[in-house]
Amino acid sequence: MKLTMWLRWMVTFATLQAGVATAELPPASPGAARDAALRQELITAPDSAAVEDLRALDRRHTSRLREMVLAQGWPDTAKVGLDGVVAAFMLVQHADQDPAFQEELLPHVAAAHRHGGLPGECVAMLTDRSLIAKGERQIHGTQSRIVNGVVKIAAVEDPDNLDQRRALLGMIPIAEYEAMLASMYHARVDSTDAPPAPTWR
Numbered sequence: 001m002k003l004t005m006w007l008r009w010m011v012t013f014a015t016l017q018a019g020v021a022t023a024e025l026p027p028a029s030p031g032a033a034r035d036a037a038l039r040q041e042l043i044t045a046p047d048s049a050a051v052e053d054l055r056a057l058d059r060r061h062t063s064r065l066r067e068m069v070l071a072q073g074w075p076d077t078a079k080v081g082l083d084g085v086v087a088a089f090m091l092v093q094h095a096d097q098d099p100a101f102q103e104e105l106l107p108h109v110a111a112a113h114r115h116g117g118l119p120g121e122c123v124a125m126l127t128d129r130s131l132i133a134k135g136e137r138q139i140h141g142t143q144s145r146i147v148n149g150v151v152k153i154a155a156v157e158d159p160d161n162l163d164q165r166r167a168l169l170g171m172i173p174i175a176e177y178e179a180m181l182a183s184m185y186h187a188r189v190d191s192t193d194a195p196p197a198p199t200w201r
Contacts, residue, residue: 062095074108077117085112089122099133106130113169120169128154140166141174141191144181151181153191 065088069075075088089112092105109126112118121142128138137157144153156162163173171177178189 058094059097061091062098065091074112085117089118093126103130121171124169149187151185151187151189
């Protein structure tokens, strides 16, 4: 299967996961719908059996993306559209079982952003995820998780200059982002400094 055809399928998965209306997209395949359902279950019940099922799906998707990127290069908007490029990014972003793969593709994501093919948030999220995987502090404040009903922001390096770093990638200030998280999850947000342990992933 060519990269373009495969990413068209993955666009449906990405759209479902993001909660975007799918009126202009083809009907979701059973596989895409299962991916979205498993990820939603993981959010609401992180200790459920969905964890292993989701990891297995991510491993299959990641392996396929690696093969295609090595053979055909990183997808561009001219071939697969913005949605297709974002779908590819989401696969990399969720490949937590393979942090080396995430770090390997980070330059591709950064290049896609420089060429107008991805929003700056994608670079920030993957950078932060890669740093945390190595036991380091994130630098853009994008990584968080829900602990006992509270949204916990993972530790940030040099927090005094956080908003400047976010602005360089076209991102909203951290205070606005935290307010958005609070509204989204109907929960308090805690950005108290904490060790950047791998459990954040």
